[in-house]
Amino acid sequence: MKKATLISQFILSSILCLLITACQDTSEHTSSDLKIDQVRKDNSGWPRTLMTSYGEVTLSQPPKRIVSTSITITGTLLAIDAPIIGSGATIPNTNISDDRGFFTQWSELATKKNLKALYQTEHNAEAVVRANPDLIIISQTGGDSALKLYDQLKDIAPTVVINYSNKSWMQLANVFGEFLGLENNADTLIHSFNQQITEFKNTTTLPPQPTTALVYYQDGTGGNIWTPESAQGQLLTQLGFTLAPIPDTVRGDLSMGKRNDIVIASGERFPDALTGNTLLLFATESPQEEAVRNNSYLSDVPAVVNNSIYSVGNDTFRLDYFSSRNMIKRLENLFKKSSSHKLSSNQ
Template sequence: MFNCFAFPRKLLIIGVVFILTACDASTSTTHSLAIDQVEKSNEGWPRSIMTSKGLLTLEQPPKRIVSTSVTLTGTLLAIDAPVVASGATTPNTSVASEQGFMRQWDPVAKSRNVTALYQTEASAEAIIQANPDLIIISEAGGDSAMRLYEQLKDIAPTLVIRYDDKSWMQLATIFGDLFGLEAQSQKIVADFEQKIQNTKQQITLPPQPTTAMVYYQDGTGANIWTEASAQGRLLTQLGFTLAELPESVKGNISMGVRNDIVIATGERFPDAVNGHSVLLFSAAPPREQALKENNYLQLVNAVKNNQVYAVGEDTFRLDYYSATNLLNRLQQLFGQQQ
């Protein structure tokens, strides 16, 4: 009978070392990937992406994508990703359709028969019923379904990704590389980059620097967009300079692990509105007057000089569709013919 304990000790050690070395070699490229970096095999598939939850590998292009993030869905639709269902927000509002989809891309979703999984509160049961071969979860934001991750990852491959630190164009590139939709993502990004350059050449900026923000309906404060936000990045590309926030404002706020906004409320709110002009996101023109009538902001330069501009109700979440609308709005406001 073969006696494993009689096996020469030196050879046993060599064998163990060989096994460990082989395992390490097989995973070395995996460990070298940065978060959100995509790796493709020489044959095209499989493809892998490093996430905060570890490596996710797709053996073939997904055919039934379920997006739990209404923010990410617009970008997925823009690159023709096979989205079959999406989470939704509160329906029948100024920004959302009767399904709870964003108005800027709701017609596209309807034309592609995308169904609404749920409205506001993520439902694992609804996601499972959609029979996905890939589930996408946003790691941050109000539409994050991270609490369901452990449950969903056993149903289908589940991609966890952030959007608060990326533009929609960066997201489109990542999705395109991972899903085999490189041509679609490259074209739409290139087209939009050209639109940015055209807009930049056709507008005259308001007084700089600018405070870009979402003004609360009750007038008590605002979310100030930072340079890390999609909104801030786009404005910077157009030539805007975002006003630097005082340390006293930055030190008083937090919103989980998000780095795209700074919350400014109470007595620190006027200190945060320190740009020579103000752009109001997620706002229609009537909000301009509401801000200018705020008693706490009467000494703010932008208010005193009547440099307050609403840039559209659909600009809280920037995807290809809402970002295009934003460029059109900026051209209307600051176009040289004005």
């Protein structure tokens, strides 16, 4: 009898062990099914895991001291009220930045939240470490990417590498909202922004379509054309603009690396890239419009012939919630139905 009991206990133990192993295997399998930028969270809310191109990053509880090494991503984190305590910054005192190197569109909010500029332009691992973060965020692409510091920083705190070049600020807000436990904040913000988009569509008449959106080089020799995959292209599409096709013949300049958000067009290829009936000039103000009109090299470009050229503001080179909202207001003022368009007055 005792022997039978021992055998039964052994069998029961073996079955239990197999069940535990099976559960572990299932968990590991589920983990591997996560796609980049997807978040998995426990039924209780925590822990939460974000899949990045550098692997999974798991938080056991909401972070309290976030450091962003990307000034572009910082704007979105501020917008969803994330507990960000330090950020990388850009060159101070320019037409897009304050005296700390923070973007002007959210400079006031950064002051209210006591956000510290850890460094300006040159990424500094020691400054990040001194901030004592419990989460570090790095951009995978762009001029504000601190990817070269990843191996140093990943041992300091959980470190997320994320690509913002292929996302609108809303997509970025959704990812961080889910990962940081701020999904309600992100949802509320996005809902409010979508209402602004609806209002824009109801109160404006768009200029001649399709549109070429670009950053125009000051020397007039070329520009960076925003693609439909860019944050700028996605926002314009949401607002009802149709992006003009970019001919394959102007593609190929990879001096900034392989990117999906821009096409670099310069030299003899530049006029061929400007196929739209309207040009929207990003990262600049209205004086630049006259420079484009007077560029003899572009005299045959459709938008120049039509005199349909508009600047959308200095703060639109990198779009976050704040600069996107400012851009919509500017476009609304340009194209509101209740008043004559600049296009009409110039003809």
